[in-house]
Amino acid sequence: AQSVAQPEDQVNVAEGNPLTVKCTYSVSGNPYLFWYVQYPNRGLQFLLKYITGDNLVKGSYGFEAEFNKSQTSFHLKKPSALVSDSALYFCAVSPFSGYALNFGKGTSLLVTP
Amino acid sequence: DVKVTQSSRYLVKRTGEKVFLECVQDMDHENMFWYRQDPGLGLRLIYFSYDVKMKEKGDIPEGYSVSREKKERFSLILESASTNQTSMYLCAAAQGGIYEQYFGPGTRLTVT
Numbered sequence: 572a573q574s575v576a577q578p579e580d581q582v583n584v585a586e587g588n589p590l591t592v593k594c595t596y597s598v599s600g601n602p603y604l605f606w607y608v609q610y611p612n613r614g615l616q617f618l619l620k621y622i623t624g625d626n627l628v629k630g631s632y633g634f635e636a637e638f639n640k641s642q643t644s645f646h647l648k649k650p651s652a653l654v655s656d657s658a659l660y661f662c663a664v665s666p667f668s669g670y671a672l673n674f675g676k677g678t679s680l681l682v683t684p
Numbered sequence: 685d686v687k688v689t690q691s692s693r694y695l696v697k698r699t700g701e702k703v704f705l706e707c708v709q710d711m712d713h714e715n716m717f718w719y720r721q722d723p724g725l726g727l728r729l730i731y732f733s734y735d736v737k738m739k740e741k742g743d744i745p746e747g748y749s750v751s752r753e754k755k756e757r758f759s760l761i762l763e764s765a766s767t768n769q770t771s772m773y774l775c776a777a778a779q780g781g782i783y784e785q786y787f788g789p790g791t792r793l794t795v796t
Contacts, residue, residue: 580724603782605784607787612789612790613789613790614688614774614787614788614789614790615727615774615776615785615787616787617784617785617786620782620784622782661726661727665782671717671729671732671740671742672717672727672729672785673729674719674726674727674728675726676724676725676726677726
């Protein structure tokens with residue numbers, strides 16, 4: 572079965588500091604990994620994805636994620652956090668031959684001024 | 685950008701009612717999905733469709749059905765609403781396979 576785990580329910584960081592939101596995955600075969608963000612009372616917005624190639628993936632709003640096959644991780648990062656980055660972040664994995672995404676339970680990011 | 689719209693942002697229904705949630709996408713994408721989102725549980729897949737009139741059960745299909753008569757429209761049906769179906773319902777569309785999904789704004793359904 573394809574699954575992802577987000578070990579932290581909440582991450583707190585001060586504005587201007589680097590942020591990391593963690594995600595680990597469990598798949599058979601090649602993983603296709605995604606990050607989404609959800610702002611209050613909104614649907615999910617796509618941030619970035621890893622399909623193949625360079626382990627460092629750059630996405631929207633200055634976010635990036637590093638794919639680490641040996642640690643089965645796909646952590647989301649940003650060098651300098653903004654208060655407006657406060658939101659709910661979801662990691663997701665797509666089965667090798669399937670269509671649907673399996674989502675993690677989400678991590679709430681709070682950036683304080 | 686793909687635009688996915690959902691018929692209602694907020695909906696209140698009574699136990700036992702038949703409920704229709706509508707989703708429309710404007711980019712001719714093959715795949716459409718229905719998820720429900722609950723605090724602490726993340727998103728769970730209810731049903732998805734990879735073509736008109738085609739559907740596949742997701743992880744939690746019990747108590748739900750779907751309809752896709754046209755490519756742009758994917759409906760979720762609660763045959764007899766129950767209080768444990770109170771949730772946020774999210775529709776998504778994707779080009780296919782491993783492409784990213786585009787989500788609608790969600791419908792917050794309350795069943796009393």
